Amino acid sequence: MKLRILLADDHEIVRRGLCALLQKREGWEVCGEASDGREAVEMAKKLKPDVVIVDIGMPSLNGLDATRQLMQHDPQFKVIVLTITDSDQVIREALDAGARGFVLKSDAARDLVSAVEALQSKRMFFTPRVNDLVLAGFLDKGHVVTRNEAPNLPTLTVREREITQLLAEGKSSKEVASMLNLSTKTVETHRSNIMRKLSLHSIRDLVVYAIKNNIIQIQMPAQLHSAPETTVA
Amino acid sequence: MSHQRTEHFMAVRILLVDDHPIVRQGLRTLLQGRGDWQVVGEASDGIEAVEKVESLQPDVVVLDVTMPRMNGLEACRLIHQKQKNKNKDSGLEVLFVTQHDSPQMMREALDAGARGYVVKSNAARDLLEAVESVSQHKVFTALARSPQASS
Numbered sequence: 001m002k003l004r005i006l007l008a009d010d011h012e013i014v015r016r017g018l019c020a021l022l023q024k025r026e027g028w029e030v031c032g033e034a035s036d037g038r039e040a041v042e043m044a045k046k047l048k049p050d051v052v053i054v055d056i057g058m059p060s061l062n063g064l065d066a067t068r069q070l071m072q073h074d075p076q077f078k079v080i081v082l083t084i085t086d087s088d089q090v091i092r093e094a095l096d097a098g099a100r101g102f103v104l105k106s107d108a109a110r111d112l113v114s115a116v117e118a119l120q121s122k123r124m125f126f127t128p129r130v131n132d133l134v135l136a137g138f139l140d141k142g143h144v145v146t147r148n149e150a151p152n153l154p155t156l157t158v159r160e161r162e163i164t165q166l167l168a169e170g171k172s173s174k175e176v177a178s179m180l181n182l183s184t185k186t187v188e189t190h191r192s193n194i195m196r197k198l199s200l201h202s203i204r205d206l207v208v209y210a211i212k213n214n215i216i217q218i219q220m221p222a223q224l225h226s227a228p229e230t231t232v233a
Numbered sequence: 234m235s236h237q238r239t240e241h242f243m244a245v246r247i248l249l250v251d252d253h254p255i256v257r258q259g260l261r262t263l264l265q266g267r268g269d270w271q272v273v274g275e276a277s278d279g280i281e282a283v284e285k286v287e288s289l290q291p292d293v294v295v296l297d298v299t300m301p302r303m304n305g306l307e308a309c310r311l312i313h314q315k316q317k318n319k320n321k322d323s324g325l326e327v328l329f330v331t332q333h334d335s336p337q338m339m340r341e342a343l344d345a346g347a348r349g350y351v352v353k354s355n356a357a358r359d360l361l362e363a364v365e366s367v368s369q370h371k372v373f374t375a376l377a378r379s380p381q382a383s384s
Contacts, residue, residue: 010354011353011354011356012356012357012358013256013259013260013263013330013353013356013357013360014255014256015259016258016262016263016357017254017255017256017257017258017259017262018255019262020258020261020262021255021258105253105255106252106253108254109254109255109258110254
């Protein structure tokens with residue numbers, strides 16, 4: 001029986017590369033491709049793949065929140081998160097969301113097959129950086145501190161995070177309502193709750209919060225002339 | 234050895250330059266759709282790109298902007314400078330495939346001597362047409378925000 005993999009990345013060129021890489025393995029098939037987190041969640045529920053590979057930085061619903069939604073729907077989902085950075089915060093978010101694999105995009109050609117194999121064997125796969133962080137967490141505190149356990153951080157629900165991303169991407173409450181099949185009034189209520197929980201006073205504040213917390217990602221051209229590329233897309 | 238082409242259906246020899254292997258693989262997969270084109274090599278930064286242009290003499294260099302060691306803009310300038318110093322027209326053209334969906338960056342790329350500019354998010358849509366155009370020495374530019382490419 002074939003190992004069925006669902007790919008989610010907003011760049012077709014990356015999906016093509018990932019497909020080519022994964023389908024070289026006999027017995028593996030890419031059963032679906034999604035271009036944002038929302039599509040990934042829908043397709044995963046429908047296709048029930050053995051492994052889901054999600055990029056973190058996707059429009060509409062980012063990969064971390066897509067992972068959260070998948071795990072909430074069925075904790076048996078095996079998710080590998082693809083990321084451009086292995087910062088402590090992103091690692092914690094990925095672990096917290098329920099990802100069982102964590103692969104840097106720049107290393108995907110080298111690590112992704114190993115990551116899928118690991119999950120197939122009911123193991124986890126993380127980059128050395130994640131292993132170090134997890135170990136440090138155990139040594140320092142006896143367990144890994146996740147985002148939800150960190151003190152004084154407001155916790156948004158999955159739905160609130162989803163709405164935060166859409167609002168931060170510039171969508172109106174009406175547009176968000178339409179996308180999520182909610183009433184505009186319900187979205188407005190969520191929006192008020194989000195602003196209150198986070199002590200924010202404007203959409204500008206919300207956008208800054210979303211960027212700082214990896215809910216949305218932005219491109220910074222001014223840095224890219226001299227620094228190594230930090231995003232694949 | 235010259236690879237100048239007078240007929241658009243003649244083979245186009247392509248060098249792929251991007252620091253992410255998975256992106257190079259994606260580009261290669263796309264380009265394989267054209268049986269008469271050949272990916273003659275790959276490079277992962279600007280310095281390697283300049284070296285491989287010298288050794289492989291491709292017709293088209295598909296070049297990323299932001300890479301370690303030497304970025305694509307500098308590599309593009311250097312590639313053209315070297316061609317100029319040799320005092321010969323090899324017919325080589327540079328096509329940028331980049332994440333930067335920015336008119337300013339596109340202007341900079343064209344100023345550096347590129348013939349084409351495609352945004353990575355739309356590469357699957359635009360790449361083949363862009364390579365086709367620049368290999369015939371026609372300008373091809375397409376930002377993601379623009380519904381249609383101009384060539």
